[in-house]
Amino acid sequence: MGERPTIAKIAEQAGVSAPTVSKVLNGRADVAEETRARIESLIQQHGYRRRGSGTSASPMIDLVFNQLGGEWAMELIRGVEEVARAEGVELVLSECGGALRPRQEWIESVLNRRPLGVIMVFSDLDADQRAQLEARRIPFVVVDPVGDVGDDVPSIGSANWNGGRMATAHLRTLGHTRIGMIGGPVDTLCSRQRVDGYTDALRSTGIEVDPGLIRYGDFEVGGGYREALALLNLPDRPTAIFAGSDMQALGVYQAARELGLDIPRDLSVIGYDDLPLAEWVTPALTTIHQPLHRMAELATRVVLDLARGQTPAALRLDLAVEIRVRQSTVGPQG
Amino acid sequence: MGERPTIAKIAEQAGVSAPTVSKVLNGRADVAEETRARIESLIQQHGYRRRGSGTSASPMIDLVFNQLGGEWAMELIRGVEEVARAEGVELVLSECGGALRPRQEWIESVLNRRPLGVIMVFSDLDADQRAQLEARRIPFVVVDPVGDVGDDVPSIGSANWNGGRMATAHLRTLGHTRIGMIGGPVDTLCSRQRVDGYTDALRSTGIEVDPGLIRYGDFEVGGGYREALALLNLPDRPTAIFAGSDMQALGVYQAARELGLDIPRDLSVIGYDDLPLAEWVTPALTTIHQPLHRMAELATRVVLDLARGQTPAALRLDLAVEIRVRQSTVGPQG
DNA sequence: CTGAAAGCGCTTACAG
DNA sequence: CTGAAAGCGCTTACAG
Missing domain, CATH: 3.40.50.2300 (Response regulator)
Structure with a gap:
């Protein structure tokens, strides 16, 4: 398939009709799980994108902070940006404005834009928001989880x-x-x-x-x-x-x-x-x-793996930390 | 026009045919300047978006750094993010990797995504890249220009x-x-x-x-x-x-x-x-x-004004600076 | 759960 | 520079 794949071609290869492929793409429920899986793998494989979305794809990844600011956040941004750039993926940055969950407009924008995946930093999604992402098969990873995320949610933290x-x-x-x-x-x-x-x-x-x-x-x-x-x-x-x-x-x-x-x-x-x-x-x-930079890199790799339909080696990781002894600690005096 | 505007409706209001509107949308050259202007203003006015781009628009703004890192960059990011969030616009963040101009993939992604506008920080575009943005009517603003940008390029700096x-x-x-x-x-x-x-x-x-x-x-x-x-x-x-x-x-x-x-x-x-x-x-x-935060805010406002077809009050601004006297300066001793 | 039929939105190729 | 005609890609509404 040299040219840009169309719904019709995907349908032909999957042995179904165009409307069925359309349903899968739009997250409709009324498609048999097996049919859906077959169609989804063809979509992944051929890198299908709907007509309106440009001559070549502009894949994106969403990075959501509880609150932006300081070098802590900057280190994470740099880690994500580096991997994203190397993979030719754009980085969309948002802040929850200090809230633990992103605002509803954000979810709507995500459903519209269909990024490859979402990385949440020190923030979380409510059950509804998760369901919406899952329905569109948009994977998400939590960096430095604030509370207990579900067992099925990939997370990257440190020890x-x-x-x-x-x-x-x-x-x-x-x-x-x-x-x-x-x-x-x-x-x-x-x-x-x-x-x-x-x-x-x-x-x-x-x-x-x-x-x-x-x-x-x-x-x-x-x-x-x-x-x-x-x-x-x-x-x-x-x-x-x-x-x-x-x-x-x-x-x-x-x-x-x-x-x-x-x-x-x-x-x-x-x-x-x-x-x-x-x-x-x-x-x-x-x-x-x-290792903030490495945590961010890893989170990005995990989310991109999930987007490509690969299961990453581990879903819940804690990276090791190290002590850096400098001048601010000595034994007690006197 | 309560529903989502279509090419056909825009064409009707403009008194032209659908193909002509289509040409304007695709940046074709063979449309009379006057016709183009009329159609463009209707497109702006009704917030037209092509079918594929979701049920409601997901407008974006691009922020490009020469190099990410440090609190300096963070202050600018926060300024842009704040205005973008308030305006319901997503922020796409990129780094040139230390080069003064963004890589070619970036320009391609921008042309695909069609953000409302582009903010360049301490970086610049070459003549070709500018021409490509101008052809798609994507405005750009330079923050803290490194070198002499053209007189027609809006820029925000400080004194x-x-x-x-x-x-x-x-x-x-x-x-x-x-x-x-x-x-x-x-x-x-x-x-x-x-x-x-x-x-x-x-x-x-x-x-x-x-x-x-x-x-x-x-x-x-x-x-x-x-x-x-x-x-x-x-x-x-x-x-x-x-x-x-x-x-x-x-x-x-x-x-x-x-x-x-x-x-x-x-x-x-x-x-x-x-x-x-x-x-x-x-x-x-x-x-x-x-005033990094204010510079970033202003740059975002200027680029959004330009995207809406409004001409901002001033295209080239330098904000005032102030001295903050703390403890590191005293008169020479001895 | 699936698809034939109808139709919408947009683009292309070309005549004027 | 413009648009009538043809047609592509996708979705909807509905029968089975």
């Missing part, structure tokens, strides 16, 4: 529990016993996993967990600042703080500076994410490296 | 010359006389304008310009670091450095730290851009605030 454990173990090894923790929002999975890793590291090194040393904020500088002030004004203040993100760690820096505490002499600080700025701040920030 | 002058005047007012300048790449307009503003501020306050104090790098941390080392190793080193970007200023911080120089006591540093991190570094960075 948050290990990260929390690793950060805390590092501070324990340096000799700290009073270690404050500033988590992200309580209602996020990644945040709770990191706190559990922290708790485990303390317990397994013989330290009783003090609930007064665990605080939750957002992942931003402001939240880190507020919670750090609260921790540092405690009668028996911690000698080290584990912040849930590098941005929060900057807030901790600011709080410490205001209280006249020197980092790392008076207070050790460890962050989470390893954003580019972790290297440039003073003192350079010890942090847990989250 | 770089003023910014350069303002930064330098601030250091002069504090009493500095040996002021180093680290520009961006010599071949960019914004960089040359800032250097000229620097030169002007020195001359108009009676200081001879020392060419040895002017260096060019990229806009990244690494470039700032390298050029700062060169400046600070000069026999008669400057007491203040004006960096061409906040990222470069971080490089200057690093170089100063390595040489055991305290900022601001031994060296004043002023940046450019006012990225969010300028507030969080230590010492907080004095810098020139570039």
Whole structure:
């Protein structure tokens, strides 16, 4: 089939009539599952596109953020963009405006545009929205899932529990016993996993967990600042703080500076994410490296595999994290 | 016209036949200019979309970066995304991979997708690519033009010359006389304008310009670091450095730290851009605030106006900049 | 669940 | 530069 495939040709090859192919393309329910499967595989195989959609296809992938901003989001965008560009796929970027689910206009636009797939970052779809994508066979992948996504939804995250454990173990090894923790929002999975890793590291090194040393904020500088002030004004203040993100760690820096505490002499600080700025701040920030770029790349590959009808090797992946020891952590002084 | 407009209805209203409307839609040359104008205005007015393109339109806008990365790009993305979302327009994001012009596949994708318009950031189109967009009536706007764009191309920038002058005047007012300048790449307009503003501020306050104090790098941390080392190793080193970007200023911080120089006591540093991190570094960075978010918003509005056939008030705009004085600049000591 | 028939929306090829 | 005629690609409405 040298020329652009038409419904008629697909129908002929599938041994059905044109109207039946049309029904499959339009997501109608009244087609036998077996017939649908046969037709869909021919559609994939020949790269069928409806007449109006240009002389050659313009395949797209949708990337949806809960909220855009900061280097964290930028690293993910770059990872997706790189793979998309290499594969000749366009990247459509949206933000939910801070909500956990995209607005209804977005779903409508997706159903219109029929992207190859959708990548959700720190956001989710409700049952209805999922059903609509599934009916059109538009695969979706969740990056860094906020809550429990269904077992059938592919997701790419990182080893948050290990990260929390690793950060805390590092501070324990340096000799700290009073270690404050500033988590992200309580209602996020990644945040709770990191706190559990922290708790485990303390317990397994013989330290009783003090609930007064665990605080939750957002992942931003402001939240880190507020919670750090609260921790540092405690009668028996911690000698080290584990912040849930590098941005929060900057807030901790600011709080410490205001209280006249020197980092790392008076207070050790460890962050989470390893954003580019972790290297440039003073003192350079010890942090847990989250492979954001690779997570984004992987998510893109998984969604493109699904779009091509291939089943990726694994549907639910957590990438390993690493600690990057810099200048913000030392043993407790005096 | 309550229902979705068709070619036949547009043709009827325009008093021509369906084939003529079809030709206009497909960018054919053989239509009288007057006929074309009449048909185009009806197409705009009724929001005509070809049959294949979904039940309701999925209008898009293309945002093209020379290179993605950092908070600078993120601020622009957020500005564009906000306006696009409010207007119900999808955002398609691309990167040229460091080249000044987008790759050919990109142009083909644009011609296929027919976005409402294109926003180029720090990148440009060649004559051929422009002609292709113009033939399809796809407007484009350049943000922060790298070189001289044609007079007919709308562009949104900021007052770089003023910014350069303002930064330098601030250091002069504090009493500095040996002021180093680290520009961006010599071949960019914004960089040359800032250097000229620097030169002007020195001359108009009676200081001879020392060419040895002017260096060019990229806009990244690494470039700032390298050029700062060169400046600070000069026999008669400057007491203040004006960096061409906040990222470069971080490089200057690093170089100063390595040489055991305290900022601001031994060296004043002023940046450019006012990225969010300028507030969080230590010492907080004095810098020139570039209204990136507003530039992006404006560019989006201009391109959407053009897409609707309206002529925006001004085609070439430079937004004002402001100085943000923080802790990294004081008078020369000793 | 499937397809023959009718018909819509758009384009092409060509005459004027 | 324009449009009548032919026809392609797809969908709809309905009979089986």
